[in-house]
Amino acid sequence: MVKEFLKGNHAFAEAAIRAGVEAFYGYPITPSTEFLEHMARRLPSLGRAFVQAESEVAAINMVYGAACTGKRVMTASSSPGVSLMMEGISYIAGTEVPAVIVNIMRGGPGLGNIAPSQGDYYQMVKGGGHGDYFPIVLAPASVQEGIDSIALAFDLAEKYRSIVHVIVDGNMGQMMEPAELPPMREIPKEVPDWAVAGAKGRDANILTSIYIAPEDEEVTNLRLLKRWKEIEKNEVLFDEYLVDDAEILVIGFGTAGRVASSAIRDAREEGIKAGLLRPITLAPFPSQRLVELTKQVKRILVVEMNSGMMLDDIMKIVQGEIPIEFYGRMGGVTPLPDEILGEIKRVAANKEPGAEDPRDEWISRLEQLISGEK
């Protein structure tokens, strides 16, 4: 295989095809549309299913149906579309069937805009739909990592009969960079024993998310929770950059983490011992690694393209052991390496104890920055 110059959305869609996706059901929405377009071009000639649904609500319920047959199935959308899918996502979780959902995130809330954002962290990581369930969330930071994440997402979805979200901001869907696609995988022929395919020579299979007796629902909730505990134990993924001797730990995921790595390289040239922890699985979160690093570093700087959503999880893990600071851009604004470098330098010079809410000081700094930019 060779590296090609690939656009994120096309690359992720092609990665899914090569991972053996047998059905794609979706609805156009910027900045994810090229994903659907790629599937529309490719799937029919491969004899696989493609439907442009009437809405994201219908799309996710088509995914739900195909997931019940045990076939590899997925959809891709962007923030407002994923909001619409939350109904079906909850049903898929409750029925314990595997599905992969890609969210190319954009600015919000509401119609927001079509610029890159990480504002769906809460919605994706905390579940988003109703009821007790725990989705796996992968947050790749490059086109290559996105390609790899798609194949991994299907494997995890089937291993745990779980929803796997692959979330990237619009930058990653739209940008082109060199990446290598994997070879085409064989589509497995055997049907999982739980799937619906016609009750030939066996008892009927019933797939439902309804447990009308609370005692039965509780048993289901417990099963999902215990499965999640297994996932937390086995499936944590993260990347690190220059953390071995780091005194300042920058934490960021996706594009924010990647921009931060450029800033860290520059900070090192100025003699500041900064390093990066970049979670690849936002759920399960690399909590254990963060606890270890908390014992080593002096301060933490969380960088996000939202109002500090992952920040909340990090504060819960760090428990006030060391000061945490925050730098975020919102609304579809991508931070530049120089902005983050400035923050690293400021954090390195700051000897004050940590604020109760790291957002408070950030808000006034951001207001100054915005008025300066105008």
Next chain:
Amino acid sequence: MVSTTAEVIYQRPESFTDVHTHYCPGCTHGTAHRLVAEVIDEMGLREKTIGVAPVGCSVFAYNYFNMDFVEAAHGRAPAMATGIKRVLPDNTVFTYQGDGDLASIGMAEIMHAAIRGENITVIFINNAIYGMTGGQMAPTTLPGMKTTSSPFGRDVETAGHPVRMAEILSTIDGSSYIVRRSLHNAANIRKSKKAIRLAFEAQERGLGFSMVELLSSCPTNWKLTAQEALDFVSDEMVPVFPLGDYKVSPTLASLKV
């Protein structure tokens, strides 16, 4: 010694499970279920059929059919059926939906399943009311009909007129077989079964979207006896929802079943 031979002329269909249903006495869901089960048996489709249950009184339909079944979100059964049929085109896929499910919350999904000409069969139970939630107004509730959410009778000025799904779906090119029947007496039950048979025949022949609308009774929420409820179907519902064939593909028109 006299030898006798017995011929089975009536028995529980293999496609039916041997359990009591949760349906109210006098409700026609049981009749509709049985007709579907008989047709699936007669066509030999049980082992390749996947049913899609709705949200509403028939939410537990999967307990009564002896075949693979999934349970959809409210109104989304046609989307779920689409997802299944597109990856398993050789299987038989049907939805079983009530009027709140199909004609209110699921209006987009039923319309677009027909527009795409999805090769699925829809059994549509129209009893002019929300049964499971305790008798609220449905999109098919008759003008002036009292329900818990139209306590003074459905006011067409503010709540609109009943929607006629068979007529609407018959205008869509992707539809192959769209008819309305009623379950209020034996003669109409026989006609309903023939219609269900033709709807499944349409699917087996790959003709596209098929739907049988069945006028049904809800004695509990209509606050009528079983017989009064059947009379209500024939006297009050049939004039608003005329029985008939709204669209029949030429291939089916010549078919003898």
